[in-house]
Amino acid sequence: xxxxxxxxxxxxxxxxxxxxxxxxxxxxxxxxxxxxxxxxxxxxxxxxxxxxxxxxxxxxxxxxxxxxxxxxxxxxxxxxxxxxxxxxxxxxxxxxxxxxxxxxxxxxxxxxxxxxxxxxxxxxxxxxxxxxxxxxxxxxxxxxxxxxxxxxxxxxxxxxxxxxxxxxxxxxxxxxxxxxxxxxxxxxxxxxxxxxxxxxxxxxxxxxxxxxxxxxxxxxxxxxxxxxxxxxxxxxxxxxxxxxxxxxxxxxxxxxxxxxxxxxxxxxxxxxxxxxxxxxxxxxxxx
Amino acid sequence: xxxxxxxxxxxxxxxxxxxxxxxxxxxxxxxxxxxxxxxxxxxxxxxxxxxxxxxxxxxxxxxxxxxxxxxxxxxxxxxxxxxxxxxxxxxxxxxxxxxxxxxxxxxxxxxxxxxxxxxxxxxxxxxxxxxxxxxxxxxxxxxxxxxxxxxxxxxxxxxxxxxxxxxxxxxxxxxxxxxxxxxxxxxxxxxxxxxxxxxxxxxxxxxxxxxxxxxxxxxxxxxxxxxxxxxxxxxxxxxxxxxxxxxxxxxxxxxxxxxxxxxxxxxxxxxxxxxxxxxxxxxxxxxxxxxxxxxxxxxxxxxxxxxxxxxxxxxxxxxxxxxxxxxxxxxxxxxxxxxxxxxxxxxxxxxxxxxxxxxxxxxxxxxxxxxxxxxxxxxxxxxxxxxxxxxxxxxxxxxxxxxxxxxxxxxxxxxxxxxxxxxxxxxxxxxxxxxxxxxxxxxxxxxxxxxxxxxxxxxxxxxxxxxxxxxxxxxxxxxxxxxxxxxxxxxxxxxxxxxxxxxxxxxxxxxxxxxxxxxxxxxxxxxxxxxxxxxxxxxxxxxxxxxxxxxxxxxxxxxxxxxxxxxxxxxxxxxxxxxxxxxxxxxxxxxxxxxxxxxxxxxxxxxxxxxxxxxxxxxxxxxxxxxxxxxxxxxxxxxxx
Numbered sequence: 001x002x003x004x005x006x007x008x009x010x011x012x013x014x015x016x017x018x019x020x021x022x023x024x025x026x027x028x029x030x031x032x033x034x035x036x037x038x039x040x041x042x043x044x045x046x047x048x049x050x051x052x053x054x055x056x057x058x059x060x061x062x063x064x065x066x067x068x069x070x071x072x073x074x075x076x077x078x079x080x081x082x083x084x085x086x087x088x089x090x091x092x093x094x095x096x097x098x099x100x101x102x103x104x105x106x107x108x109x110x111x112x113x114x115x116x117x118x119x120x121x122x123x124x125x126x127x128x129x130x131x132x133x134x135x136x137x138x139x140x141x142x143x144x145x146x147x148x149x150x151x152x153x154x155x156x157x158x159x160x161x162x163x164x165x166x167x168x169x170x171x172x173x174x175x176x177x178x179x180x181x182x183x184x185x186x187x188x189x190x191x192x193x194x195x196x197x198x199x200x201x202x203x204x205x206x207x208x209x210x211x212x213x214x215x216x217x218x219x220x221x222x223x224x225x226x227x228x229x230x231x232x233x234x235x236x237x238x239x240x241x242x243x244x245x246x247x248x249x250x251x252x253x254x255x256x257x258x259x260x261x262x263x264x265x266x267x268x269x270x271x272x273x274x275x276x277x278x279x280x281x282x283x284x285x286x287x
Numbered sequence: 288x289x290x291x292x293x294x295x296x297x298x299x300x301x302x303x304x305x306x307x308x309x310x311x312x313x314x315x316x317x318x319x320x321x322x323x324x325x326x327x328x329x330x331x332x333x334x335x336x337x338x339x340x341x342x343x344x345x346x347x348x349x350x351x352x353x354x355x356x357x358x359x360x361x362x363x364x365x366x367x368x369x370x371x372x373x374x375x376x377x378x379x380x381x382x383x384x385x386x387x388x389x390x391x392x393x394x395x396x397x398x399x400x401x402x403x404x405x406x407x408x409x410x411x412x413x414x415x416x417x418x419x420x421x422x423x424x425x426x427x428x429x430x431x432x433x434x435x436x437x438x439x440x441x442x443x444x445x446x447x448x449x450x451x452x453x454x455x456x457x458x459x460x461x462x463x464x465x466x467x468x469x470x471x472x473x474x475x476x477x478x479x480x481x482x483x484x485x486x487x488x489x490x491x492x493x494x495x496x497x498x499x500x501x502x503x504x505x506x507x508x509x510x511x512x513x514x515x516x517x518x519x520x521x522x523x524x525x526x527x528x529x530x531x532x533x534x535x536x537x538x539x540x541x542x543x544x545x546x547x548x549x550x551x552x553x554x555x556x557x558x559x560x561x562x563x564x565x566x567x568x569x570x571x572x573x574x575x576x577x578x579x580x581x582x583x584x585x586x587x588x589x590x591x592x593x594x595x596x597x598x599x600x601x602x603x604x605x606x607x608x609x610x611x612x613x614x615x616x617x618x619x620x621x622x623x624x625x626x627x628x629x630x631x632x633x634x635x636x637x638x639x640x641x642x643x644x645x646x647x648x649x650x651x652x653x654x655x656x657x658x659x660x661x662x663x664x665x666x667x668x669x670x671x672x673x674x675x676x677x678x679x680x681x682x683x684x685x686x687x688x689x690x691x692x693x694x695x696x697x698x699x700x701x702x703x704x705x706x707x708x709x710x711x712x713x714x715x716x717x718x719x720x721x722x723x724x725x726x727x728x729x730x731x732x733x734x735x736x737x738x739x740x741x742x743x744x745x746x747x748x749x750x751x752x753x754x755x756x757x758x759x760x761x762x763x764x765x766x767x768x769x770x771x772x773x774x775x776x777x778x779x780x781x782x783x784x785x786x787x788x789x790x791x792x793x794x795x796x797x798x799x800x801x802x803x804x805x806x807x808x809x810x811x812x813x814x815x816x817x818x819x820x821x822x823x824x825x826x827x828x829x830x831x832x833x834x835x836x837x838x839x840x841x842x843x844x845x846x847x848x849x850x851x852x853x854x855x856x857x858x859x860x861x862x863x864x865x866x867x868x869x870x871x872x873x874x875x876x877x878x879x880x881x882x883x884x885x886x887x888x889x890x891x892x893x894x895x896x897x898x899x900x901x902x903x904x905x906x907x908x909x910x911x912x913x914x915x916x917x918x919x920x921x922x923x924x925x926x927x928x
Contacts, residue, residue: 165303207309249297256301260310 004044005277015048015068016040022069022122023115034103034111035118039076041094046212046278047071047183050205053275054187057268058197066126067135067186070119074139075179077115078148080108087156116143127190135186142182151175163239169210172241176216177209196267203264204275211257212282214241214250219285221247258283317342328475332392335468340385342464346457347384347427348377354434387423388465395419395469416469424462428454428500448501455500524648524898529866529890531813531841534804535755535857536561537584537657538796539577540762540821543832549793557801558793561816562834564842565881568851569833575822577926578631580854581658581757584817585640587858587873594637595659599927601626628927630917631659633673639901641858642755643667647898648867650752655743657757662688662912667901670695670748677738678913678920687912698747706745710737713802717795718788725788728767733795736760740803753865754804759924762821764792766925813839813864817857822925835860835878841886852878868893 023035048068055064083090083098084105090098100108123136141147151174158167184205188198217240241250258279265272304310317338352373399412431454549555550562578598579590586593636659642652646668653670654660656677663671671691679689679696680703686696714733718726736758742748743756768785769777777785805814816836835857837843841864855875863869863877864886871894879887921927 165300166307169304169307210304210309245297245300249300252297253300253304257304257309 005274005281007274007277008044008049011049011052012045014065015045015052015072018065018069019072022073023118030103030107031110031114034080034099034107035076035114037096037102038080038093038099038111039073039115041096043072043094045072046282047075047179049278050180050183050275051187051190053278054184054193054201055191056187057201057271057275058188058191058193060191061187063127064187064190066122067183067190070123070135070139071179071183071186073115073119073122074143074148077112077119078143078152078175078179080112080115082152084108087152131189134189138182138186138189142178147174147178151178158239161239165244168239168241168244172210172213173206176213177206180205180209180212200264200267204261204279207257207261207264208279208282211254211261211279214254214257215282215285217241218247218250218254255283328396328472329393331475332389332396332468332472335464335471336385336389336392339388339461339464339468340381340383343384343388343427343461344377344379344381346461347380347431348375349373350431350454350457351376351380351434384427384461387426388461388468391419391423391465392468392472396472399469399473412473413470416466416473419469420462420464420466422462423465424458424500427461428458428503431457451501452497455497458500459497524644524868524895525893526648526650527866527890527893529841529864529886531811531839531864532751532809533753533813533815533861533864534808535753535815535817535861536800536804537581537755537757537817537819538761539581539757539759539819540765541818541834542765542820543818543834545789546793546818549790554794555797557797557805558816560801560805561814561838562836564814564836564838564844565846565848566834566836567848567878567881569817569819569835569856570851570853575820577759577762577819577822578658580819582631582636582640583854584819584857585642585657586636586638587641587855587870587875588638589855589874592638592874594635595631598631598658598921600629600631600635628918629914630661630674630921630927633659633661633664635659637901639667639898641861642669642671642753643901644858644862644870644898645669645753645865645867650865650867651750652753653743653748653751653755655754655756656739656759657755661917663691664688665691665693667691670751672699672742672748675913675917676742677735678916682913682916684911689913695747699742699745702745702747706738706741709741710734713737713741713799714795717791721788721791722784725768725785728764729788729792732760732764732767732792733799735763736796737799740799744803744806753861756804758796761789761792761796762819763924765789766822770925811840813837813841815857815861815864835881837864837878837881841882843881843883846880848878848880863890863892866890868895870895870898872897 019039023032023039025032025036048071051068051071052061052064055061055067079093080099082088083093084100091101092098096102098108099111103111119139120136123139124132126132127135143149151171154167155171155175158171163171181202184201185198187193188201193201220240221242241253244250245253261279262276265275268275301310349369352369356369395415395418399415432451546555546558550558576597578595582593582595583590590596639647640654640657642654646652651670652668653672655672656674658674660671661673661675663673663676669691672695673689673691675689676699679686680699683700686693690696690699714730714737717733718729721729739756739758743754748754768788805812808814814837816834816838818834820833832851833854835852837860853875855873856878859869859873859875859877860881863879864882869877869892877892879892918927
């Protein structure tokens with residue numbers, strides 16, 4: 001079993017503190033509780049760490065935390081919606097009952113919208129207008145009609161239907177890859193990264209995002225609920241990468257994608273050690 | 288299960304992922320990298336085009352050097368030359384490719400936008416992007432094929448396939464980056480729904496396309512390839528001894544009218560002797576470039592064959608090889624220190640001279656001070672005191688191709704003092720009674736000619752079957768005394784003194800030739816005098832013609848040819864007289880009318896197909912070439928500006 005790279009322990013606590021502040025417990029109420037339940041649930045915080053590491057590579061992560069919190073909030077909202085009975089109808093998430101199980105479907109939906117709304121508001125308040133506009137637009141694109149929403153729609157509508165490989169890639173890209181790329185780009189933008197930095201990081205995130213999703217598919221086939229923190233074999237009715245390539249082939253492709261992600265970091269040299277370790281982790285992960 | 292790659296076909300999935308921009312897409316990232324943060328679509332197109340230009344320049348520049356090296360012999364003399372030239376060529380090719388790519392991207396984008404509201408927009412946009420990429424790829428492929436057409440020898444199938452495979456790869460790569468740039472441009476325009484990836488990322492497309500490109504390039508290459516010359520074997524040259532020795536005296540700057548006038552006074556006995564056999568006018572070349580004209584005379588081939596186009600060339604900064612000179616562009620590049628003047632070199636000559644042919648045939652031959660004979664190469668087998676030999680003897684130091692074989696250098700250097708004394712004695716009185724400035728010109732020219740003649744008769748050269756020398760003094764003096772058309776801008780008295788100085792120079796030449804190469808000449812000696820009117824006689828109004836005169840036992844004494852011979856006739860005539868077979872591919876035949884019928888009968892023409900190409904093994908060289916000194920010398924003598 002692969003464990004999280006050590007540097008995660010450096011980043012996770014400040015991210016956790018920032019997320020605590022992102023949705024304060026006060027004034028409370030079911031929607032806030034549901035938001036906090038999902039947002040603060042035990043998680044690796046891969047996307048938030050990606051924002052911070054990308055910012056560090058491009059100079060400094062001192063201004064990246066709002067973008068990191070926003071991407072985690074967007075991700076959390078997508079998880080709530082993804083688990084709904086009308087979507088994947090998943091009972092488990094992050095080792096706990098899904099939000100709609102815990103708080104009811106209506107509250108869960110409102111919590112998802114609350115998180116999404118707060119993410120954009122947080123960005124608007126944290127950055128100067130030009131940068132806020134760029135990162136907000138970036139995240140909005142990642143969520144929108146060529147991002148999470150489109151990916152989720154296609155995914156839901158494709159259940160029990162055969163998919164072409166290109167369609168499956170498009171779903172994965174929109175559901176996972178786009179937000180990974182947006183996270184890396186947002187980190188770079190917050191640190192004033194150059195165009196070439198952004199292109200390299202985007203390539204890294206694009207390959208890493210797909211690898212992440214392929215490994216997810218693999219874990220759904222080979223993992224246990226204890227390992228993954230969510231229900232397994234839930235994708236049995238869906239076409240996944242494993243459907244096309246088999247378990248070994250999917251693992252092979254995931255490894256190659258992670259290697260490609262690492263090679264895209266070549267312009268940064270040794271400074272990119274942490275991101276390279278993150279790619280290694282994704283390739284080996286069992287949780 | 289679904290349409291798509293079959294389960295377990297990981298290779299197919301990998302291929303598809305690559306086409307969708309995953310796995311290795313470094314070139315794509317490089318091309319689109321500069322455009323990542325630019326706002327406007329046009330900015331993206333321009334930024335991507337600049338990077339495509341950089342990529343294409345880096346790939347096409349070295350490719351162009353290969354073709355250029357073949358088309359401009361002498362330009363690329365080493366790997367360093369090739370690298371420096373490639374660096375130079377990267378710039379224009381990069382700019383041209385960037386412009387082409389930008390036009391292709393914007394045009395394809397514009398065409399795609401025309402159908403933005405069409406339901407089939409995505410397919411059309413994709414087609415437009417592919418078409419733009421293929422257009423640029425085709426342009427690159429045609430260009431590379433045409434360049435390498437010159438570089439790859441006809442019939443060398445392996446080399447052709449390799450060259451064209453490289454060309455096809457470069458072309459497809461550039462076509463691919465243009466395609467992805469068009470797609471990125473359309474996305475930046477806000478047009479959504481475009482399919483991901485470029486088809487030129489997929490091996491399933493690239494391999495058949497590459498095969499088609501390779502086939503097309505092969506067809507193009509075959510269709511446009513120059514007709515290969517039939518393979519002509521250079522047969523060993525067998526000399527039939529004719530029993531004569533030949534001395535070729537080449538005098539530049541001779542005005543035939545003046546020579547005739549002076550001979551009528553009975554004061555030029557040596558010229559009388561040289562011209563007392565048979566004579567023929569030589570066709571006067573309007574182009575007075577001495578390196579070109581005298582190389583034509585020496586090789587029997589026109590400038591297109593021998594390759595020496597001009598005395599003055601240009602050397603690119605950092606490159607040993609040379610290119611032609613004379614354009615306004617080179618004036619500008621001189622000012623920018625990108626180029627510098629250089630003197631015509633034997634490295635640029637592609638065919639052998641008559642003394643090299645005779646030496647190859649086994650005769651003992653020597654040449655002194657002929658144009659474009661530096662660097663002297665021992666491969667020629669002749670004894671060569673090149674056009675830089677006198678400079679080397681003056682400057683001292685180790686040889687750098689100034690003479691060959693290298694063994695002649697030391698004895699010539701040791702005899703420098705006695706040679707100077709002899710030259711002093713021979714030029715004594717040549718400038719008496721002249722104004723100081725005129726006297727200086729005449730004295731300098733006379734010393735140069737006297738030195739050439741003294742070297743030609745130095746014992747270090749040994750006995751020769753063929754001795755050839757070039758005397759520049761009269762041309763130098765004439766050019767200095769009458770820099771423009773003769774006498775027009777001078778006062779009558781000044782012009783008269785200069786004419787008198789030149790008349791005196793003819794007498795000096797007559798005396799010094801007689802006292803050196805013709806002194807104690809055996810009866811079997813055949814002399815050949817060849818003259819050119821020199822640089823002053825520009826244009827038909829003042830051209831006074833050239834002469835080829837043959838004297839000696841085999842000369843058809845008294846014969847005066849009325850039809851002008853071409854300048855290329857000298858070389859075959861010399862070789863014919865020496866009993867060397869005459870090559871059929873020379874630009875002229877021997878001037879048979881100048882020799883006796885008995886000689887003709889005894890030694891009929893023996894043709895060979897060709898003398899082949901010049902052998903250019905580098906001369907043994909340990910010293911520094913006297914490039915700068917040579918330029919200064921040529922400048923002081925009025926040859927270069």
